Amino acid sequence: MGKIKMDLEFSMENDPAATSKWTVFWTYGGFNALMRHRFAHWFYKHGCKFFAFLIAKGTRKKTGVDIHPAAEIAGGVFIDHGVGVVIGETAKVGTHVVIYQGVTLGGTGKQTGKRHPTIEANV
DSSP states (O other): OOHHHHHHHHHHHHOTTOOOHHHHHHHOHHHHHHHHHHHHHHHHHTTOHHHHHHHHHHHHHHHSOEEOTTOEEOSSEEEESOTTOEEOTTOEEOSSEEEETTOEEOOSSSOOSSOSOEEOSOO
């Protein structure tokens, strides 16, 4: 199953207000941010960093969710009321993770290497 489909299914499972997949797909900011991140991440991994950052900037402006294009996010993630969510460059998010408004998976300074948290599966 693809990551976007997993995100959609997990959103339906975890939001009692979700009345249909159609509604989640077209109106949920957190779902939209994840879907757009998947494209930005693809561009980032394939050396098109300018396009990756351009997509990320548009996503941040549209949804209020700031995800660095290099962040690794598994399928089956639900961002609930995502305004203010920040996911940094070296962050890793596992499957079946729910992220709430205002959560920052950010670094603590100017260190190099792995400097953002890893969220395991089922959190």
